Amino acid sequence: MPDSNSSASILLIDDHPLLRKGVKQLIEMHPSMQVVAEACNAIEGVKLAQTIDPDLILLDLNMPNINGIETLKMLREEEVSSRIIVFTVSDNEEDVVAALKAGADGYLLKDMEPEDLLTSLEQAATGTVVISPRLATLLAQALQSNKSVDKVDLSSLTPREKQIIKLIANGMANKVIARKLSITEGTVKVHVKHLLKKLRLRSRVEVAVWAVQEGLN
Amino acid sequence: MPDSNSSASILLIDDHPLLRKGVKQLIEMHPSMQVVAEACNAIEGVKLAQTIDPDLILLDLNMPNINGIETLKMLREEEVSSRIIVFTVSDNEEDVVAALKAGADGYLLKDMEPEDLLTSLEQAATGTVVISPRLATLLAQALQSNKSVDKVDLSSLTPREKQIIKLIANGMANKVIARKLSITEGTVKVHVKHLLKKLRLRSRVEVAVWAVQEGLN
DNA sequence: GTCGGATTACCACTTTGGTGGTACTCCAAA
DNA sequence: TTTGGAGTACCACCAAAGTGGTAATCCGAC
Numbered sequence: 340m341p342d343s344n345s346s347a348s349i350l351l352i353d354d355h356p357l358l359r360k361g362v363k364q365l366i367e368m369h370p371s372m373q374v375v376a377e378a379c380n381a382i383e384g385v386k387l388a389q390t391i392d393p394d395l396i397l398l399d400l401n402m403p404n405i406n407g408i409e410t411l412k413m414l415r416e417e418e419v420s421s422r423i424i425v426f427t428v429s430d431n432e433e434d435v436v437a438a439l440k441a442g443a444d445g446y447l448l449k450d451m452e453p454e455d456l457l458t459s460l461e462q463a464a465t466g467t468v469v470i471s472p473r474l475a476t477l478l479a480q481a482l483q484s485n486k487s488v489d490k491v492d493l494s495s496l497t498p499r500e501k502q503i504i505k506l507i508a509n510g511m512a513n514k515v516i517a518r519k520l521s522i523t524e525g526t527v528k529v530h531v532k533h534l535l536k537k538l539r540l541r542s543r544v545e546v547a548v549w550a551v552q553e554g555l556n
Numbered sequence: 557m558p559d560s561n562s563s564a565s566i567l568l569i570d571d572h573p574l575l576r577k578g579v580k581q582l583i584e585m586h587p588s589m590q591v592v593a594e595a596c597n598a599i600e601g602v603k604l605a606q607t608i609d610p611d612l613i614l615l616d617l618n619m620p621n622i623n624g625i626e627t628l629k630m631l632r633e634e635e636v637s638s639r640i641i642v643f644t645v646s647d648n649e650e651d652v653v654a655a656l657k658a659g660a661d662g663y664l665l666k667d668m669e670p671e672d673l674l675t676s677l678e679q680a681a682t683g684t685v686v687i688s689p690r691l692a693t694l695l696a697q698a699l700q701s702n703k704s705v706d707k708v709d710l711s712s713l714t715p716r717e718k719q720i721i722k723l724i725a726n727g728m729a730n731k732v733i734a735r736k737l738s739i740t741e742g743t744v745k746v747h748v749k750h751l752l753k754k755l756r757l758r759s760r761v762e763v764a765v766w767a768v769q770e771g772l773n
Numbered sequence: 774g775t776c777g778g779a780t781t782a783c784c785a786c787t788t789t790g791g792t793g794g795t796a797c798t799c800c801a802a803a
Numbered sequence: 804t805t806t807g808g809a810g811t812a813c814c815a816c817c818a819a820a821g822t823g824g825t826a827a828t829c830c831g832a833c
Contacts, residue, residue, distance in 0.1 A: 347735065551768040
């Protein structure tokens with residue numbers, strides 16, 4: 340749990356020790372970031388992610404047994420709040436789309452220039468979704484053919500959850516929502532927790548922004 | 557600081573003891589609200605508001621020495637976070653507009669039916685701006701002639717503050733904003749505190765909603 | 774009739790957000 | 804040259820948000 344000015348903590352998940360070493364050395368050259376842990380497979384990676392909750396996770400796609408996409412899904416299942424950046428050799432469209440659909444916060448190619456990698460990671464640490472430039476056009480096409488890459492289905496929400504989203508989008512605090520709905524604040528928190536998970540959002544602020552943009556106001 | 561299920565706390569500021577007594581009795585009949593303090597003038601009222609920080613303040617306009625509008629401004633000056641409902645006999649347009657401009661969260665007339673008053677107060681406690689129905693048309697006209705009733709001037713914000721508003725409107729946490737701007741989280745909090753005061757908003761969620769609606773995204 | 778989702782509640786706990794204060798630097802306006 | 808706003812930082816403190824778990828009720832589907 341790094342505080343504001345300490346460097347961004349990073350977990351590497353990759354089955355190639357040499358590559359991990361290289362990436363780690365590269366990152367360590369940069370004071371604003373720090374590799375705090377490494378894992379060579381999915382199980383270990385998920386475990387580490389849960390215990391240390393890093394700011395960023397750099398995740399390889401091609402791993403034995405459990406592949407990267409599966410690992411990504413596991414991390415999301417376990418509600419790891421880290422930003423997850425897929426880091427791989429594959430510029431295959433399906434992989435990119437699958438990764439982003441599974442909730443990746445970035446997709447970087449291993450053949451990037453080291454310097455570009457560093458700046459991309461820095462950006463990722465500040466909350467920006469980073470995609471290797473080479474994939475941009477590819478992704479644009481995918482978006483055209485399938486407009487629902489990042490669309491969450493509103494239908495997975497219960498009526499109560501939708502109701503609470505609207506109240507959040509009006510800027511209301513949990514306490515106020517509780518009073519309005521005649522339930523306890525604790526219960527409101529439960530609903531908020533559930534809808535955050537369903538919408539894959541990280542805070543009520545994101546919920547509010549999303550709802551307003553979606554016109555749910 | 558009532559918790560979710562406890563009743564909404566109310567402070568009465570009115571120079572008529574009898575009226576206070578009546579209102580108090582009326583409110584006490586309602587389990588979801590509770591009068592926690594009373595004041596007969598502005599000074600006392602502001603002091604009480606600061607110390608007990610009630611959910612609602614019912615404020616009379618016609619008081620000796622310092623009138624209600626002044627009191628209202630003082631309360632806003634002192635950054636009292638309570639919802640302030642003006643409660644008066646005056647259905648004068650100027651008073652209504654002045655009160656709302658000064659930041660009132662509601663404007664109710666003393667000749668309301670007791671039952672209507674209760675429901676209005678309940679609504680106010682849930683964050684709704686309540687206006688006596690009789691004043692609705694009057695207010696609509698005022699809005700037509702002067703579109704800036706609730707408009708805050710963006711120009712009072714410093715460049716840094718505007719920048720941070722945009723980041724908040726992207727759902728970012730203080731920690732992430734700090735990293736992006738290369739300043740400490742504490743400093744981000746300072747800016748947030750200041751812009752909340754300037755915009756007369758109560759939380760970053762309200763800032764985000766406001767900014768998105770304003771197209772500052 | 775059982776199973777599971779939805780709703781509610783309560784608990785303890787950690788993290789994030791917001792307040793209040795002081796204090797330093799920089800820079801421009803008075 | 805002094806003054807004041809803007810930006811930064813640090814501090815302690817309290818309030819709000821979010822997590823993780825258990826558990827009860829209700830209701831509809833299988």
